[in-house]
Amino acid sequence: MLLDGQLHYYPSLLDPQQADILYQQLLQEIPWQTGHVFIYGREHLIPRLQAWHGDPGISYTYSGKTLRADAWTPTLANLCQQLNQLLGLQLNAVLCNLYRNGNDCMGWHADDEKELGENPQILSISLGAERDFALRRQGSSRQSGTLRLANGSLLDMRPGMQNHWQHSLPKRARIQQSRINLTFRTLYN
Ligand SMILES: O=C(O)CCC(=O)C(=O)O
Numbered sequence: 001m002l003l004d005g006q007l008h009y010y011p012s013l014l015d016p017q018q019a020d021i022l023y024q025q026l027l028q029e030i031p032w033q034t035g036h037v038f039i040y041g042r043e044h045l046i047p048r049l050q051a052w053h054g055d056p057g058i059s060y061t062y063s064g065k066t067l068r069a070d071a072w073t074p075t076l077a078n079l080c081q082q083l084n085q086l087l088g089l090q091l092n093a094v095l096c097n098l099y100r101n102g103n104d105c106m107g108w109h110a111d112d113e114k115e116l117g118e119n120p121q122i123l124s125i126s127l128g129a130e131r132d133f134a135l136r137r138q139g140s141s142r143q144s145g146t147l148r149l150a151n152g153s154l155l156d157m158r159p160g161m162q163n164h165w166q167h168s169l170p171k172r173a174r175i176q177q178s179r180i181n182l183t184f185r186t187l188y189n
């Protein structure tokens, strides 16, 4: 347990063999897309592949646009159901990220969009290459530390975390292998 109980890390939710099978299934099953964002009216490709899946009618606002989540794939639906049962939650959507190698990354942010409610709890499953997950306090530009997210691990970002901390997935140029990260969320539309 770290950071006043706001972050719980379980290094082996899945054993390595299960994690490898899941990785391959998700790689095939998810319609990975090259996302883009608009910054000052100019289009930029994001440095990773993405997909959004969720319950029917769930939508999210991303880069100023409201988009509907795609239907669950069988593997994602199964994972979401298992997490809900295990943890007593009502997760209803997942953001999937595919980092093709160490050059793919995600910048500093908090997952604090309006549709996630006041105190979101986000469950993050990591598969494939081990990558550093960096943390800093909201409002600070100094990194507080990193956590290595292992293949088959679960990171539970508890309620409160998104209000006080930012996180990022920094570039690691030497890493050649790819990684899939799934962040399960509860969206209130
Ligand atoms: O890839 C990760 O571990 C972090 C992903 C993330 O922060 C997000 O999807 O909001």
Ligand SMILES: [Fe+2]
Binding pocket: 109, 110, 111, 167
């Ligand atoms: Fe995030």
